[in-house]
Amino acid sequence: MSFDRQIRAYRDTDRDHAIALFEAGNADYRSADTAAHFDTYMRRARSGEIDRLGDSFAERGGRIWMVEQGSDVVGMFGLEPETRTTMQLRRLYVTPRVQGTGLAQWMLARAEEKARALGAQRLSLTTSAHQVRAIRLYQRHGYDMRPDVQARHPLRSLRADTGKLSGLKTLASEQLPLSVTSPFQGVCHV
DSSP: OOOOEEEEEOOGGGHHHHHHHHHHHHGGGOOTTTHHHHHHHHHHHHHHTGGGHHHHHHHTTOEEEEEEETTEEEEEEEEEEOSSSEEEEEEEEEOGGGTTSSHHHHHHHHHHHHHHHTTOSEEEEEEETTOHHHHHHHHHTTOEEEEOSSOOOTTTTTOTTOOEEEEEEEOOTTOOSOOTTSTTTTTOOO
């Protein structure tokens, strides 16, 4: 398998790839007990964000990137401003056929680089408590993972053990707040 990886900005022609990554990344949550609620969540997420991913992120001052390995799209991630000094990592997905190859670790490092380049001092994220491999990845890379008491998981009403964790990592103490030339200027409200 080739490890010739590159990252590039999301294009409108990536819509089908983004949908496939989103669906594959969430497939493990569907069960006979949760099917109705899960399907409702997936439809809402698709119509509210995934089907118009580039515009959806841009409306919130964010950006999304696609990851290619050779000529195949194998992953994606997005960054959105959370505060003047913190970016939020969102929608990090890796296609199942390349999971376990170190791609998610590589993508996380690229996301941190992009956040730093955009002037962020911290990077935050939220993930499901069921995403054990993702949580371990984030912890290994310095994210302080804690229960997210504000998050409302779409399946919470069905399974009491389903929850969210939030992570936060300081990227670099020497970073300055977002500059006036930042594409996020005027978007972030503290």
